[in-house]
Amino acid sequence: EVHNSRDSDSEESEEENPAEMNMVWIFSRRFQLSVPKLASRRRVVQELLSDLLRVSHRLFSDSFFPVLEPAxxxxxxxxxxxxxxxEDVVYCMFVPLKPPPGHAFHLEPDTTGDVPQTSMRVRVELVCTCTGEQNTLCFLHHSEEELKRYQVASLLYTVCTGPYLDVEKIALWFQTFVISAWSVVPQSCHYNVQVLPSSRSCKMKLTKASGRSLFVETIFGVQQGDSDIFLSSQPTEARLPPSTTWLESYAVAEAKFFRHVARQAPPRSCHLKCLRLCARLLEGSGFSIYALKTIVMHLLTLIPLSEWQHGYLLLRVDDIMSYLRCCLEEKQLKHFFFGNEDMPEEISLPPAFQGAQPLNLFQHLAQDPAAQAEAMQEFDKL
Structure with a gap:
């Protein structure tokens, strides 16, 4: 969970002074920046996932489904x-998957040619468990008759297509589990759950007796080595990849970066408010929220955190929008996690990331002058 209490403290102080008609106050009200009480609802979601995963560990301890790590x-x-x-907020929870005993995950580049190079497949291999301390059957060295007698099925027969981990089968397995396990989690006393249609994640609508709803999406991931970069079940907006294709995700590293900033930032830091305000400014435009988030992450490493105090809000908003305009003019916005020398040490990246040439998130503008001209015109209308 990522929450900057310093930022919320500043919001509370503004609420206490509604007559403070300075530009910061006007901007905040103009763009409805009084933040919903996200923190308490995040805690509810975090506790829910913890309870569900605890039940899953008990339920599947003697089977060979993927091991669900803490959300x-x-x-x-x-x-x-x-x-x-x-009412529109979706709380996204990322659940890493580990192989069960007798199995190993191997990441392979996706060679179908239908998706970008940042896609991979997760090949499942059976591993000998004959010498292990656990008294388990070995999928490699026990006969099929023995395995059938004890009703033991490997991962390859449950959530794989061929030798590859299947996103859609995992999503369906988890959705079915949530429905069956809901009655035993404490939250069932306060919420009714509806599992919404989703082929690559588990989307839940939790509804209180009062009618208030809470939306949660659980996505699944496989870690790349020991890094904070994962392969994710979540598809891009552009297309829905094949069910055995997993897409590279930086979401965990991004969350870790914002936790790092929250610890280092001064009291009443405005960086989260800047993000919200600029996201509202760009609402309805063709500019992606991810591009905005990337710009803010870059600026948080370039501008001293001491200069993100609340009184600097308008200056920092101006910096963000100026940075965006500069990137549009240069047709280049560098990906935050590739070849970035200013990366905080606590964020663990695969070795290939550190010396890599930065990916250009605005590559499409560099390749299409008409698209760049249109983007510049759209920016000028903001």
Whole structure:
């Protein structure tokens, strides 16, 4: 969970002084920046996932389904800057998957040619468990008759297609588990759950007796080595990849970066409010929220955190929008996690990332002069 209490403290102090008609106050009200009470709802979601995963560990301890690791809050709601209205906020929880005993995951580049190079497949291999301390059957060295007698099925027969981990089968397995396990989690006393249609994640609508709803999306990931970069079940907006294709995700590293900033930032830091405000400014435009988030992450490493106090809000907003305009003019916005020498040490990246040439998030503008001209015109209308 990512929450900057310093930022919320500043909001509370503004609420106490409604007559303070300075530009910061006007901007905040103009763009409805009084933040929904995200923190308490994030805690509810975090506790819910913890309870569900605890039940899953008991339920599947003697089977060979993927091992569900503790959930990690990712995305704008969990990072503390969601620009959406309270009823539209989706709390996104990232659940890493580990192989069960007798199995190993191997990441392979996706060679189908249908998706970008940042896509991979997760090949599942059976591993000998004959010498292990656990008294388990070995999928490699026990006969099929023995395995059938004990009703033991490997991961390859449950959530894989061929030798590859299947996103859609995992999503369906988890959705079915949530429905069956709901009655035993404490939250069932306060919420009714509805599992919403989703082929690559588990989307839940939790509704209280009062009618208030809470939306949660659980996505699944496989870690790349020991790094904070994962392969994710979540598809891009552009297309829905094949069910055995997993897309590279930086969501966990981003959440970790915002936790780092929250610890280092001064009291009443405005960086989250800047994100919300600029997201509102760009609402309805063709500019992606991810581009905005990337710009703010760059600026948080370039501008001293001491200069993100609340009194600097308008200056920092101006910096963000100026940075965006400069990137549009130069047709280049560097990806935050590739070849970035200013990366905080606590964020663990694969070795290939550190010496890599930065990816250009505005590559499409560099390749299409008409698209760049249109983007510049759209920016000038903001």
């Amino acid at each position: 990690i809050g990712v995305g704008s709601a969990c990072e503390g800057w969601s620009p959406h209205k309270e």
